[in-house]
Amino acid sequence: MRIRLKLYGALGALLAGSAAAADLNVGVEVPNLNVAEYHRPYIAVWVAHEDNSVATNLAVWYQQKTGKDAGSGKQEQGSKWLADLRQWWRRSGRSSTLPIDGVSGATRPAGVHRLSFNDKQPQLAGLKPGKYELVVEAAREVGGHELVRIPFQWPPAAASHADAKGEVELGSVSLDLAP
């Protein structure tokens, strides 16, 4: 995992602590994989405290409708495999009622998917000033599992951009913050 962190604008420091709106934008790349049997990955995106507990869930993409199990051909709930997102399941999923309003969504195809939040939205409204990590976890049926983390400070003192890159199951993950 590579992390690049750039800070833009010294002026941003002056705004820290003010009541101005703050934005958090996440980019998650679902990579194109040339494999014999491909299923879209289950992906969870959340903000973690320093002790790894979940501060807020941003997105969980999984098969939400009853579908056919690849192995048996029988109908089953897509939520059955959410435990494969094992860190998210441990930290948040198992104590949540599914689907999570505004968080649960369908699986996404290969490509870059963007999530945008501001501090007025319920996902970020409760986020107290402090150190956090953006965590993106992917688990793919008959594929692998990967976790990518980007540390950040909230609220942002200045506009910033950070990148991380997954090895296989995740492409680039980006975090853009703006005060």
Place this chain on the structure above:
Amino acid sequence: MKTIRPLAALALALFAAGAAHAHKAWLLPSATVLTPDQWITVDAAVSNDLFYFNHVPLRLDNLVITAPDGAAATAENPFTGKFRSSFDLHLDKNGTYKVALVNNGLSASYELNGEKKRWRGKAEDLAKDIPAEAKNVQITQSTGRVETFATAGKPNDTALKASGKGLEMTPVTHPNDLYAGEPAKFRFSLDGKPAADLKIEIVPGGSRYRNAQNEMNLTTDKNGEVSVTWPAAGMYWLETTLEDKNASVPKATSRRASYVATFEVLAQ
């Protein structure tokens, strides 16, 4: 007489649990951390290698499954074959299930008309099976628990409470919240009191494919607690045994107690 052999083997495994080269008894769940309303299947066997069925099955006669609300749960599709027993379990309640084989038996040695005899059985058959005129009667009580745990949804502790009888383990770290590189703490008790200075052995599964057992040897502290940091993800087998004079059956003069559990440690 199909049923006799596995039963005898089980008795042997449990009664010999204190011996240095005892076979290992175990339960092996197909999964331990699940979303709500899923099924698991559990194998029960006795073997030297973990976790391979190559010796004898563990009988399911004394299977006790405790649901997350403390009620008893029922094993579905139970079967006992040549090498293993198996059953399915529907985790239809949210929380933690404890699956346990709870054994309690007696063994005796005595002399009758100058001849040495041995007996194994249940407490209620003692008076019937050992003649009143027997001499030098030595009775040992053997108790044992073989356990594993599985959780659907959010873990809870209701099924994990100790009964206060015999040798038991009460998790301090939840048994379905175990991860590679993280420490986990377990508390052992004997008749509800902390079991201090107890020797605990933990062996990782997959032993067929390595040259050493790679066992971890731990000793409980004065609170009956041990802490283990899991070296890697996988299934682990834990065993401890003890002997004392505190048998709960009136005529028994000594007691052997064993406790075995299987834990799944997840990758980070």
